[in-house]
Amino acid sequence: MLYYSTKNKNHKVTLKEAVLNSLAPDGGLYMPEHISTLPKHFFLDIENKTFQENSFEVAKKLTGENIPNSVLQNIIDETINFPAPLVYLDEYTASLELWHGESLAFKDFGARFMSRVMSYYLRGENREQIVLTATSGDTGGAVAAGFYNTPGIRVVILYPSGMVSEIQEKQLTTWGNNISALEINGSFDDCQRLVKEAFADRNIQNKLSVSSANSINISRLIPQTFYYFEAYRQIRDKKLPITISVPSGNFGNLTAGLMAKKMGLPVQRFIAATNANNVVPKYLQSGVFSPKQTISTISNAMDVGLPSNFERILDLYGSTWNKITSDVFGFWLNDADTKKAIRDCFTKHQYIADPHGAIAYQSLKTTLNPSVKIFLETAHPCKFTNVYDDDLSKMIIVPENIQKMKNKKKQAKQMESNFDIFKQYLMDLY
Numbered sequence: 001m002l003y004y005s006t007k008n009k010n011h012k013v014t015l016k017e018a019v020l021n022s023l024a025p026d027g028g029l030y031m032p033e034h035i036s037t038l039p040k041h042f043f044l045d046i047e048n049k050t051f052q053e054n055s056f057e058v059a060k061k062l063t064g065e066n067i068p069n070s071v072l073q074n075i076i077d078e079t080i081n082f083p084a085p086l087v088y089l090d091e092y093t094a095s096l097e098l099w100h101g102e103s104l105a106f107k108d109f110g111a112r113f114m115s116r117v118m119s120y121y122l123r124g125e126n127r128e129q130i131v132l133t134a135t136s137g138d139t140g141g142a143v144a145a146g147f148y149n150t151p152g153i154r155v156v157i158l159y160p161s162g163m164v165s166e167i168q169e170k171q172l173t174t175w176g177n178n179i180s181a182l183e184i185n186g187s188f189d190d191c192q193r194l195v196k197e198a199f200a201d202r203n204i205q206n207k208l209s210v211s212s213a214n215s216i217n218i219s220r221l222i223p224q225t226f227y228y229f230e231a232y233r234q235i236r237d238k239k240l241p242i243t244i245s246v247p248s249g250n251f252g253n254l255t256a257g258l259m260a261k262k263m264g265l266p267v268q269r270f271i272a273a274t275n276a277n278n279v280v281p282k283y284l285q286s287g288v289f290s291p292k293q294t295i296s297t298i299s300n301a302m303d304v305g306l307p308s309n310f311e312r313i314l315d316l317y318g319s320t321w322n323k324i325t326s327d328v329f330g331f332w333l334n335d336a337d338t339k340k341a342i343r344d345c346f347t348k349h350q351y352i353a354d355p356h357g358a359i360a361y362q363s364l365k366t367t368l369n370p371s372v373k374i375f376l377e378t379a380h381p382c383k384f385t386n387v388y389d390d391d392l393s394k395m396i397i398v399p400e401n402i403q404k405m406k407n408k409k410k411q412a413k414q415m416e417s418n419f420d421i422f423k424q425y426l427m428d429l430y
């Protein structure tokens with residue numbers, strides 16, 4: 001199995017190259033050359049197998065001979081070390097809770113898998129790989145937790161000073177060892193620009209090996225297909241049509257869902273649910289894709305004006321709008337309506353959705369019964385307590401590992417948003 005660039009299908013590389021380089025030299029994103037259907041017996045047996053066992057079958061299809069079976073088995077067992085429960089709120093509606101991992105966001109699946117795959121490809125080398133990550137909050141926490149103490153890898157996280165929540169900042173800055181946090185005096189876009197400039201810089205490329213842990217990396221996408229099958233395993237009435245709504249920002253999560261469908265997962269329809277950063281829902285409506293300046297919202301992990309994985313979605317459907325719109329519907333909410341959706345979900349079901357999941361919850365209202373209506377809960381609500389009214393805020397239980405983190409000391413290097421300073425920092429690491 002090889003991986004091609006979305007900008008040139010003739011440019012193919014191994015998984016090792018795709019993972020270590022993140023991006024193709026022509027700027028395209030890597031895609032598996034075959035996304036083939038899983039055998040019938042996989043779906044017939046799915047309830048008799050564990051999350052890990054099913055994930056192994058799926059991973060094997062997407063990685064081929066790139067990773068030996070025994071190694072892949074270990075990687076899966078270490079990645080899938082927490083559950084993804086499908087919680088029914090009523091007869092038809094269910095929440096797929098993807099926040100039971102260490103950083104309380106679905107990104108734990110991607111980060112844990114990626115760190116182990118990368119570490120496997122770096123075995124026996126006597127140099128360190130540097131993983132650069134710009135974060136608006138959730139990515140950095142998952143990457144830090146996923147890569148902590150991974151041999152051969154040093155992680156440098158850049159985050160915008162004063163723009164992440166208190167819990168998120170602790171999740172970025174309290175690790176030490178191979179995890180370093182840079183508190184940038186600037187916006188998320190500034191952080192991202194510094195990382196991009198580092199990738200383009202000759203001196204840095206000559207001296208250091210750098211990778212990105214953002215969802216442009218194919219090794220973050222592969223494990224995100226696993227939990228779509230895990231959702232299906234838990235569906236009570238598998239004869240009903242299935243709709244899955246995905247809270248989306250950079251669209252890695254939805255891309256993984258569409259890959260799962262291509263592998264035979266019987267989902268009738270996906271919903272691309274966004275906040276006011278609605279370039280994809282607008283595209284689905286009109287056929288016109290026009291990226292916009294990023295707008296700040298209360299569902300800030302989806303504040304993306306130019307979603308990078310959109311290119312992969314176009315690739316999956318041969319850039320044919322008709323085909324995309326028969327599988328994917330668009331939906332978006334502003335902040336006021338997101339708060340209403342949170343309140344409605346609680347009033348009707350006594351369930352506290354996080355602001356991202358709440359948009360997906362609301363998007364399912366137009367889907368007719370009887371059918372299975374699943375929304376992805378992409379993060380634990382305690383990461384966004386400032387969004388909730390007091391009565392709800394008081395009811396949110398902060399998990400124990402996060403409580404402990406609150407008492408740990410922040411270790412971050414403050415830095416101006418200036419490439420020369422950042423470059424010097426990187427060059428001085430070794």
Ligand SMILES: *Cc1c(COP(=O)(O)O)cnc(C)c1O
Pocket residue numbers: 105106107138139215247248249250251252253254301302356378379
């Ligand atoms: C990252 C994130 C998203 C967006 O996921 P994409 O794969 O970038 O579309 C949604 N919700 C939460 C809580 C996130 O952390």
